[in-house]
Amino acid sequence: EVQLVESGGGLVQPGRSLKLSCAASGFTFSNYYMAWVRQAPKKGLEWVATISTSGSRTYYPDSVKGRFTISRDNAKSSLYLQMNSLKSEDTATYYCARGLGPAGYFDFWGPGTMVTVSS
């Protein structure tokens, strides 16, 4: 059974950093693109980052480019999101998702982890 479980969310002050993790199981992790998608409170879904199977290619929207870094450890079947210079508008639930290709159809999602950026 495919499982994705995020961790690392919490309350953080503006300008600080936070690192999210996603533990994957039930499939060959290294064969799939992986992504982060977020949802601000009472808002819709927003794609945040995608990483290729080997980790050699990464993709970001302008809203997080230069502040967020997606990475993966295929030996540990784990996905990460390093978030720096956090802003209040980064407050959201962050979902880890398995992607079929770079731009995604996201065919499995984790339950999400909440990040609150506030002083």
Place this chain on the structure above:
Amino acid sequence: DIQMTQSPSSLPASLGERVTISCRASQGISNNLNWYQQKPDGTIKPLIYYTSNLQSGVPSRFSGSGSGTDYSLTISSLEPEDFAMYYCQQDASFPPTFGAGTKLELK
């Protein structure tokens, strides 16, 4: 970026009713259109990929259609567990973008 416009934003409906949710792209997306369901607890379930292909395990009362810029999700006969939020998403080009969502609620 390709903008995705969903309608309606809210859809009151009754058990057993047939409903359709629409999604329009700001430019042609060549059937690269996917649908997701989100329950009130935040759980996101993929439903349909590439316009009309059902994700494994999704009931056959769900169907998708469309072409060019206009796509739709139809539920043929509403069950209690279908009342949720629905999002469309295009993966024709970067960045992947989502519609604003349709809240399917019990009338």
